[in-house]
Amino acid sequence: MAAAPAEGIAEADRGGGTNGSLEFRLLGPVSVSRAGEAVPLPGTKIHTVLAVLLLARGTLVADGRLSAALWGDTPPPTSNSQIYTYVSRLRKVLGQPVQISRKGPGYVLDVHDAEVDLFSFERLDRMGRRALKENRYEEAGRLLGSALGCWSGHALDNVTEHLLQSERPRLEFLRAEALERRIQADLALGRHRSLVPELLSLVARFPMEENLRAHLITALHRSDRQAEAVQVYGEGRRILDEQLGVVPGQQLSRAYLRILRGEGGSSTAQRRPLVVLPVRDGAVTGRTTEAARLRSLLLRRPAGPAARLRAALVTGMPGSGKTALAAEVAYSCARAFPDGVVHADLQDAEGAARPPADVVAELLSALGETGQGPGRDLNDLVRRYRSRTASSRLLVVLDDASSDAQLTPLLPAGTDTALLVTSRRRLVTVPATSTVSLEPLADEDAVALLAETVGAERIRAELPAARDLVRYCAGLPLAVRIAGTRLAARPHWPVARLAAQLADPRTRLAALSYGDLELARSLNRALSRLSPATAAVLPWLAAVGGGPFTARLAGEVIGLAEPEDALEELVDACLLTSEPGGPALGEDRYRFHPLVLLHAAALPRKELPR
Structure with missing residues (x-):
């Protein structure tokens, strides 16, 4: 089939x-x-x-x-x-x-x-x-x-x-x-009309497949073609009797009874809000505190005349597990939102920001609103979206927001709806008190994450090699998951074999790739959002090393008089971290994540803007 x-x-x-x-x-x-x-x-x-x-x-x-x-x-x-x-x-x-x-x-x-x-x-x-x-x-x-x-x-x-x-x-x-x-x-998803031709062909090829026939009856019934649906049921009943000597099973019988009772047709079918969330890849290891904080932010009911939208923001560098944590929290909170959980990716397949009108139309469609095709006016879509969410108890999950300008039209109305956002940068739309930043995992948490993918017994048998492996991944969940996926696909490999590949900085990034998981691609998507000037600075900045380093030192090494703007943009993009320099130093200090440093060092160097 x-x-x-x-x-x-x-x-x-x-x-x-x-x-x-x-x-x-x-x-x-x-x-x-x-x-x-x-x-x-x-x-x-x-x-x-x-x-x-x-x-x-x-x-x-x-x-x-x-x-x-x-x-x-x-x-x-x-x-x-x-x-x-x-x-x-x-x-x-x-x-x-x-x-x-x-x-x-x-x-x-x-x-x-x-x-x-x-x-x-x-x-x-x-x-x-x-x-x-x-x-x-x-x-x-x-x-x-x-x-x-x-x-x-x-x-x-x-x-x-x-x-x-x-x-x-x-x-x-x-x-x-x-x-x-x-x-x-x-x-x-309500695609019954487009399914009818395919199901007619399949039932003709497999006339005794009861489930396919039941789906065809349902699609015809919802398309207001009740007479044809009854005929399809009659043909199926006859074929089953003549060929096998049996009566229709439960699914086929239920589809027929719905026609007789007038249930589920186009005039009565109610479309539920979709629970649309990213794939749940097991437990989110090492993020217990962050998950509890997010649940508290989303479930706390606001009170008083100044009550605001419940919102939470998850930030972190590429590969830190923002999407996985948001999905896990959304699943665990779903029962508190009886009108549903809706989700939208705010980036397209190439990593570019999606137009807000397209995202609002997608959310309205998930909530059962019809006629939300492309080309609709953004202001009209936003009015309908906020009207729809004003009296609903929903959880809206928006993944990978690139800016406040993109996020603002997507804010739902009402205090009974909550908003969960992931982004690689802090957003003023969500208060700092409602922002949870993801740091690299501790080594023991990273080993536990590896064991979830590879198997606890295999990791226990080679615990020293496993610890070496996660240290090379520098606490980045995506890197650990890629390494674990590679080992799971090669059950005959010793853990030490992959650890040896990761030990060499020259081959580490290439080894952190498997199937559709690729660390370098995730980092490149983050780089694509940088301004051209900052993107040009990053490969040169790798010569400074992992850090900590000051803006003054960075400027001296790369020959740039005023590198502060580029450094701060890299911090905003979670490609650098910053920390106070203290009274003795008097300047902020910056630090590379080890895998970001390796990636930056491998990038081609272009002439710096002066």
Whole structure:
């Protein structure tokens, strides 16, 4: 059951590999490409061996398993030597950095950071399931549509019948479930009319799939096509009786009963405010105090005639976990806001600030307001938004605000609604007393965060190496998560192996990249918001070192008479920290985060403005 990826999906959502060279495909004909060019694989047997090794996900594949996939129950006398030949050919064709190692009675395939479409599909499907369960329908539809876009045909289309019979049903079942979940998300978003053609085609192809037929009945009913919906139910009842001798199940029966009772049609369907929040990636480690402070700010009911909007701001350097903390706090506070929790990203996929009119229209749409297409007047949208929020008990979460000018039109009205904002800079719109700044994690908290991703037993077994690893990450949660994700994807790697890669400052930033997580990209997005003059100063400033240093010292090192404006802009962007110099020094002191310093030192140097 194929489906095109949701419109507007960024290429990064497909979960592309980081090495930019090798891509393995299992969800369609088994194939390999290098830098977009197909790698020739001769014969069905070679495709089968590659598929079995990939499906093992870096674990040992015994010779007997390969033999069963190649020849079933009747292997030839020379099966072991033939398997050896196939593996040797694969090694030669795939080359570096792929490794196929002989271990005991079998083989292990290590594809390093290459893309495997099945793994990308499973990751996106898992994230989409979670979003759907938490009623984040827009995000669920986007993720599940992208997961389905990983497919390019029927799974394992060019392997032996033995492997096909054992593996394809499972993979096609996962595909069908992902498609059904994506349809559920679209129905929850009110996209019933656009779903009807797709569902008609799917029901025609899979006439005994009751859930798909129930979704079609629902979509037709909501589109005021009740007669057709009744007909679809009647056809399904007849087919089930004739082909299987059974009556319709609960989901199909409920969809039919809703028609008879007049429930859920276009005139009666009520759209709930969406609980739209970023993906919840486990517990937020090391932020207990900050989370408690944010909950206190959001749940404290204002009183008196001077009562103001409840607002809280989370600031911190790129990768400090602002979005994750805000999402965790929003989930924990959701029950206190019976009219819902709505969320909007204030930056586009390229890191540019989104126009406030687009964001307000998105929020109104999430709250059930119709007719909020692009091109609407901002003043009119703001009036409708504040009217809608004035008497509501909502939590509005705005992620990655770039300025007060962007944030001001997005402020909700009323004291029963609360606002939670994340930003890389302090904003005067939110009082300083309501601002929570995220500092780097302590080493023990960083180790605990690593253990959440990698597994506590694995970390305990190599605790000294784990401590070295998190020190190289300098307490930055994004860096720790990337390192943990790399280790989780390579269960046979010792922790010390990755720690050794991070130990070298020259390769540290490159090693802090996996899948769609990349520290350098996060830092570059922050740099893109700097003024051109300050952006030009940053690479030169790396020569000052980590600090602490004064503005006077910075000016002497980089040859700039008045560097204060650039330094303060970098502080505002959370790319530098500042602290009072004390009476003896008489000047503020500045300090680089170690990973920001490495990134700045790697940037090209342009001529400084004088």
